[in-house]
Amino acid sequence: MTRSVIEEDLIIEGNVASKEGDVEVKGRVSGDIASRSVEIHTGGEVKGSISAETVRIQGKQSGSINCSELSLDQHAEVKADVTAQTLSSEKGARLVGKVQITGG
Template sequence: MNRSVIEQDLIIEGNISSKQGEIEIKGRVTGDLDANTVEIRPGGQVQGAIQAEIVRIEGSHAGTISCGDLVLDAEADVKADVSARTLVSEKGARISGKVQITGA
């Protein structure tokens, strides 16, 4: 599986697609993400729509999320409308918006 990393000092304005790959965000992205796996690392910021099978957030996100499995780290800050099959959230994670969990 291909892995694309947006490093801490990188700012991207535009959409990123890697349908069979993984996108790891340590920097800042303004645009939509479409991948198999999206990981927003501590300090990482995404503003836009995320479409993925697996989404893990340790940083911040604003927009929409449509995914199979959503994992929120204790430091996650999410302002989004969410549609996911499953949700795992650590104590301390923040989420605001419409949340729909459909189940397995």
């Protein structure tokens, strides 16, 4: 399993794909991310869709999210249409958009 880290000083304009790996975003991505898991750290930002098994957001995301398990930390700012099996959110997290929780 591979772990791809997009550091604080890195800006990616384009799509990121890591089918069997994990993607950590500490910088900025303008494009879609497809991975086994995605974590957006505090200070990290994604403008695009995310497709993954697990998604954890501490920073900012706008676009869409399609995942099995979504967790939002207290500083998360999400403007997205979300489809997930489960959603957990800490007090203070912000989510604007259409949300579908399918269960399972």
